[in-house]
Amino acid sequence: MRQLTHQLSVKTHGRRLYDITPEVLGWAQKSGMTTGMLTLYIQHTSASLLINENYDSDVLVDMEAFFARLVPDGDPLFIHTVEGPDDMPAHVRSALTQTSLSIPFVDGKPALGQWQGIFLYEHRTSPYSRRVLLHLMGE
């Protein structure tokens, strides 16, 4: 049993879902491992991780439309407004989605379902550079 770690840097330019599946698969498949556990961890509280459908891009549009309505920017409910009207909503959206994802590694690759992609969900409207840690343990 052995383990590998890697830091992925993802440049975002506005609020939406970013498909990071190619970067994750590329790194994981170079590991030479056959079976194990792949964990993704995002080191932020205003961007998150999500397994989502990767086929019809309308799904990504609708997902964002839903969260924008559920957690509106500039909601007068919020008192933490110093970092802008999209900051506290970004923390709430992150709480409602994922900071970590665990994906079994089988037959030399992450065992994603046929229509599953791995997404970084940027919740802020300004550009950011986001760090996602990848950890693979197995053999």
Place this chain on the structure above:
Amino acid sequence: MRQLTHQLSVKTHGRRLYDITPEVLGWAQKSGMTTGMLTLYIQHTSASLLINENYDSDVLVDMEAFFARLVPDGDPLFIHTVEGPDDMPAHVRSALTQTSLSIPFVDGKPALGQWQGIFLYEHRTSPYSRRVLLHLMGE
């Protein structure tokens, strides 16, 4: 340290929470392991996983009532409607719950709390066959 994997097939017949605790415990306890980490992973984006109360079945009814109200079928907000009025809501419900669960394995079994059960949450209204991967690493 060693690892085992298993694929669970769950036949669903409509939108609700399905208790898969017996199947998970049955497989895990045959492993012969004492201590480790059990990971569950669902290979879909319109069904999800959830740890929930397993005692009063009213909790399952109320949970579904809440999600049905929060993410209504046929919401005019959604443009991805080709797969039916319950499809995009199913993706949103999956995003709001879990694709993976990590449960410590202690004293030869998953360390569930007294009232915790492991549920597959089917979000589509038609019957499906769902795949859940189980991965156990430990000794």
Place this chain on the structure above:
Amino acid sequence: MRQLTHQLSVKTHGRRLYDITPEVLGWAQKSGMTTGMLTLYIQHTSASLLINENYDSDVLVDMEAFFARLVPDGDPLFIHTVEGPDDMPAHVRSALTQTSLSIPFVDGKPALGQWQGIFLYEHRTSPYSRRVLLHLMGE
């Protein structure tokens, strides 16, 4: 490769986010491990886990305000009311946040981002004693 487990007991006194980062770091750093995977698991369905901003305490106030509005106590939608008006909302809030968290362990400590803290989110209004299992696997 080796593993360690620990049970953290957290006394709560009302509905809010409790920062458990110091307890988790304290235990993890005594492990003597350099690289691995840290998993937290809460053995309850009316309290949950959350990675959240740890800098401005207003974020914690706003997070609670959001969930209180989204899942109101005493909602007539709910039929599971025998344990009080805050019980079924507590199960829903737990479903919307996390029962388990996976955090890579790098350079001898959990690889939290600069502004990330680990929180137990108590969703009941009465005092409770909550159990969080910590599991560290690595070397």
